[in-house]
Amino acid sequence: MKLLLKSAKIIDPTSSYHLKTLDIFIENGTIEKIGKSLKINKCDREIKLKDLHVSKGWIDTSVSFGEPGYEERETINNGLDTAAKSGFTQIALNPNTNPIIDDNGAITSVLSKAKDHAVQLFAIGALTRRAEGKDLAELFDMHTAGAIAFGDYKRPTSHPNLLKLALQYAQNFDGMVQSYPQDNQIAGNGLVNEGINSTYLGLKGIPAFAEELQIVRDLAILEYTGGKLHIPTISTEKSVKLIRNAKKNGLDVSCSVTIHNLLFTDDVLAEFDTHMKVLPPLRTKNDVKALIKGLKDGTIDMLTSDHTPIDIEHKKIEFEHALYGTIGLESAFGALQKIFSLEETIKFLTKGRERFKIKEPQIEEGTEANLSLFSPGEEYKFSKEHIASTSRNSIFLDFNMKGKVYGIINKNAMAI
Template sequence: MERLIIQSANILFPDSKFYKQSADVLIEDGIIKAIEAPGKLTVSKGTKLIAGENQFLAPGFFDLNANFGEPGFETKEDFITGCATAAAGGFTGVVLQPNTNPPLHSRSEIAFIVNSAKDAPVDIYPLGTITKNREGKELAELYDMKLAGAVAFSDGDRSLQHAGLMSRALLYSQGFDGLIFSYSEDKSIAGKTKMNEGEMSTYLGMKGNPNMAEELMISRDLFLVEYNDSPIHFSTISTAGAVEQIRKAKKKGLKVTCDVAAHHLLLTDDELISFDSNLKVRPPLRSKADRDALIKGLKDGTIDAIVSQHTPHEVEYKKVEFEIAEFGIASLQTVLPMLLKAKLSLELIIEKLAINSRKVLNIEPIQLKVGEQANLILINPNELWIFDSKSNRSKANNNPLFNSELKGKVSLLIHKNKTLIL
């Protein structure tokens, strides 16, 4: 029997009576047995003691947007390395995008993910595609995938261009409490652009992707949501206009949620002066004004959740000219230090990364209560560490923070009766 006590940790479970206070937590075989003021728990022989002073005990993070390669792209990331990376970043639950080969577009692919990940140290939730092969032409078998374990539906990094098809998807999924995730980009506006349209794109002589490409598609989908009285979730919004549209839609009473990628809260298109291909993402890094609007939207509740948008790539797809490099950052392990560097409070980070992210999918909240299975992390916001080949748990290193010193780290993760000292 494993018995451990986390001593004098600052509690950041909002529903706990010890919220923002220090407490000792006793865990036996993965079950929370006692929560008391510091020094009140009996330390018996064989009890493992974890020093929690100046650290924060919080629910395990939950990511609504991550890419693992399996099936088909295991050289980018497989379940083993993906889960190890997620755990190192403090994530105890991850929603997988359907950007695989084959895509997660039928019952069999969803069942493969569910069965392959059932013993993983991290909870894995697959997204089924909206359309067959993510081609945007014909609806996939949404209900069959829901029965097999799909938690929602998305065409991943492909925006559904056909308005009628999106309308039918919203209406059909409503019949069985399905949820559509929309990645919003009007391809006729965005074209084959590689970065944001703005002063920096003009300076660099590169054709830019305007805010309008995202905002037009969000506007269309909001009309469809109102018409069908259906829920929708917007993935990785990136512009000030998108925030304002969603803010107005929520005030209007529409069933709308949304998330933002961590890197859009810290980095801007000004960084691209270096032509670092690790900064090439979709949607692109936007302007400082957009970044400020995203942070404001987080704080006022317009934006529900923060995601990693973890997108690992083999070295040959990133260490090339910016123009031909693939999009994406392998970011699961660096979300926390990135958000701390963006000067977000721990309370806000936990709300958007552990609590609201589960609410989007109606997943039971994680509670710090006697008798509950432990699903928690211990955060040291001041720990300095080097993110390099030794500490990286992913197969990929396409991350602009690679080989740099970061501040903020998850030092302990307990989930599924597994204790990981990180």
């Protein structure tokens, strides 16, 4: 396939073409030529789009679909279509399906279902069997099948010895362990952030301490065992400080933050809108400021939409009974541009590959085309018509956005 992108402004500080507006010729999935006013004979498609910008492909390291088991929420195919329309060329799939992705066969199955799509799917295997937190899953077998990390999605590893064993065992094949940062005995039956708003609304709170205590424990175990630890979706000011200090002390730890935890506080809970019920919960203004600072200074290694489709029967009900989670792929780019510059937004959307040992794309002649296409200037209000997911549970409904995504080019395929 021969593609010609016309007048595309390249946003990639690692490229020699950074901030230049040029034509990009792609043949059979490889960037063959970059230059001014290129003339290509017998081109299959010439792409001219308003205010076209291009960056290396975006990645999201924490995405949930529904298949297998919850196909009514999202199938793998529609989920990958949604990722493509949202500008993502690569996603890491969480193991929270039914059955749980906890063995070689389950990893092989989800990877095979995505093999022909323009979006590349990477699989995260469960850390424990059936994500029950009792016995380690088949980590090495899943690693050989292609799993890039191991963690029980939104379920903390409550038993400290189990985390110790996992970190020790995974070192045999340079595997990375994920540990969700919440002490459930402290969190109890909490629903939202513990604080003034939870008291005012009469909702049971999840103390910031529940997250921070778990991180202190996990870092102590990591210091003892060695190995690689990833702490997904931190949400408090002290969590940032704890991980910053751990990195200064030489621990091999990384962490992520959700996009919605950078934009919303628990002040939005006044209407008891279940779209705002997420885990970790929305915290305070001071937490948001610390998270943004931590992302900018590199303490927080990557961000994620934490895309979690939930069907209407489990979301449009009483706040106490609604499931946690929001979709987020479609809103990621437009939301981030409300708080960051374009270059910062692209930087954050492309971070995380190195930690998961995923090859970094390049925008140079002779390299594989792994590109996200977008226009950064358009402002609009996010509504249901902007949702491509099967589920509609977006925390960003009626939120003012900036920037439009055109699609992606990846794996010698195009989704525009």
